Amino acid sequence: MRFKLILAGLALALGAGLTLTAHSQMKPEVMVKQRQAAMTLQLKYLGPLFAMAQGKAPFNAETVARNAAYLDVLDRMAWDGFDPSTKDTTATTRALPVIWSEPAKFKEAQTHFQSAVSELVAASKSGDEAKMKAAIGAVGKSCGACHDHFREKR
Amino acid sequence: MRFKLILAGLALALGAGLTLTAHSQMKPEVMVKQRQAAMTLQLKYLGPLFAMAQGKAPFNAETVARNAAYLDVLDRMAWDGFDPSTKDTTATTRALPVIWSEPAKFKEAQTHFQSAVSELVAASKSGDEAKMKAAIGAVGKSCGACHDHFREKR
Numbered sequence: 630m631r632f633k634l635i636l637a638g639l640a641l642a643l644g645a646g647l648t649l650t651a652h653s654q655m656k657p658e659v660m661v662k663q664r665q666a667a668m669t670l671q672l673k674y675l676g677p678l679f680a681m682a683q684g685k686a687p688f689n690a691e692t693v694a695r696n697a698a699y700l701d702v703l704d705r706m707a708w709d710g711f712d713p714s715t716k717d718t719t720a721t722t723r724a725l726p727v728i729w730s731e732p733a734k735f736k737e738a739q740t741h742f743q744s745a746v747s748e749l750v751a752a753s754k755s756g757d758e759a760k761m762k763a764a765i766g767a768v769g770k771s772c773g774a775c776h777d778h779f780r781e782k783r
Numbered sequence: 784m785r786f787k788l789i790l791a792g793l794a795l796a797l798g799a800g801l802t803l804t805a806h807s808q809m810k811p812e813v814m815v816k817q818r819q820a821a822m823t824l825q826l827k828y829l830g831p832l833f834a835m836a837q838g839k840a841p842f843n844a845e846t847v848a849r850n851a852a853y854l855d856v857l858d859r860m861a862w863d864g865f866d867p868s869t870k871d872t873t874a875t876t877r878a879l880p881v882i883w884s885e886p887a888k889f890k891e892a893q894t895h896f897q898s899a900v901s902e903l904v905a906a907s908k909s910g911d912e913a914k915m916k917a918a919i920g921a922v923g924k925s926c927g928a929c930h931d932h933f934r935e936k937r
Contacts, residue, residue, distance in 0.1 A: 666827075669816055670820050
C-alpha cells in the first residue's frame with residue numbers, strides 16, 4: 630500500500646530519535662530527551678503565567694485559559710520517561726537517583742502537580758483574576774516541591 | 784502575598800530557560816529549544832503509530848486515540864518558535880532560511896499537518912482500523928512534505 634512506502638520513507642527522513650520498538654526497548658537517551666522536552670514545554674506555557682501572577686506582565690485571561698489547557702495535556706507526558714533504564718544514562722540530566730528509590734513519593738509529586746493544573750484549568754474558567762493567580766501560584770509550588778527533592782541543584 | 788514569594792523562589796529554582804519577558808523579547812536559543820521540544824514530543828507520540836501502520840507493532844486503538852488527542856494539542860506548539868529572530872541563532876538547528884522567505888508556504892504546511900491530525904482524531908473515534916492506519920499515513924506524509932522543503936537534509 631502506498632502509505633507504507635510513505636511511512637518507510639518518513640522513518641528514514643525523520644532520522645535520529647525515531648524508535649519504532651516498544652517503550653521498554655527504547656533507548657534511555659531518547660527517553661531522557663523526551664521527558665526533558667515535556668519539561669521545556671511545560672515551562673514555555675508556565676513562564677508567562679508566573680510573570681502575570683508576579684505582576685511582571687499584564688494579566689491576560691485568554692492566555693491563562695489557553696496555557697492551562699495546554700498544560701492539562703503536557704502534564705501527562707514526562708513521567709514514562711523516568712524509566713529505570715535511564716538511571717545510568719550517559720545523557721545530561723539533573724534527575725536524582727531518589728526518583729527510583731522513592732517511586733511512591735515521586736508518583737505523589739506528579740499527581741500533586743496534575744491536580745494543581747486541573748485546579749488552574751477550573752480557575753481559568755471562573756473569570757476571577759485573583760483565583761487564577763492563586764492557582765498559578767499553586768502550580769508553581771508543586772513544580773518547586775518536586776524539583777527540590779528529585780532534581781539536582783545547580 | 785505568599786504565592787509571590789513562592790513564585791520568586793521558583794523562578795530561581797527553575798533556572799535556565801525561564802524567560803518572563805514577552806515572546807518577542809525571548810532569547811532565540813530558548814525559542815529554538817522550545818520548538819525542537821515540540822517536534823520531539825510529536826515524534827514520541829507519532830512513532831508508535833507509524834509502527835502500527837507499518838505492521839511493525841500490534842495495532843492498538845486505545846493508543847491511537849490517546850496519541851491522536853495528544854498530537855491535537857502538540858501540533859499547535861512549535862510554530863511561534865520559528866520567529867525571524869531565530870534565523871541567525873547559534874543553536875544547532877536544521878531549519879532552512881526558506882522558512883522565512885516563504886512564510887505563506889510554511890504556514891500552509893503547518894495547516895496541512897494540523898488538518899491531517901484532526902482527521903486522525905476523527906478516524907480514531909471511528910473504530911475502523913483501516914481508516915486509522917490511512918489517517919496515520921496522511922499525518923506522516925504531511926510531516927515529510929514539510930521536512931522535505933523546510934528542513935536541512937542529513
